Amino acid sequence: MQPLYQKVILQKQNIGHDAGLSGEEVFFTALKTPHDFAAFKALYKRYAPAIYGNIIRSVEEEEKAKLILEKTFYEAWQYFSQFDEGKLRIFTWINQFAVQNIKKYTP
Numbered sequence: 001m002q003p004l005y006q007k008v009i010l011q012k013q014n015i016g017h018d019a020g021l022s023g024e025e026v027f028f029t030a031l032k033t034p035h036d037f038a039a040f041k042a043l044y045k046r047y048a049p050a051i052y053g054n055i056i057r058s059v060e061e062e063e064k065a066k067l068i069l070e071k072t073f074y075e076a077w078q079y080f081s082q083f084d085e086g087k088l089r090i091f092t093w094i095n096q097f098a099v100q101n102i103k104k105y106t107p
Contacts, residue, residue: 031080040077047091048073051098058102068105072098 030039051072056065075097083093 032083040080043076043090044073047094050091051094054095055098055102059106064105068098068101071101071105075101 027039027042030036031043033039048069052065052069055068055072056062059065059068072094076094083090088096
């Protein structure tokens, strides 16, 4: 079975191929498209485990860590149009939301 991220890339590949875009560029374009839930789901599947690992090491409470992960990806989804792949890697950008949320939800 093919990962969802790859399915999104394959579905959008004709558009990206015609425009000379890389797979990552097509993926970021899909994420910046309002309400492209498939692209967001692929983003979550790809990065949530690593982001959660960072959160749980800081929080050490599973329920609180899950809440922070949910809030982190909600914010990433909400602000993805502002993401600049020329400045930060996507993981770093999402992890910044996680760090901010850890500070908000932990003493």
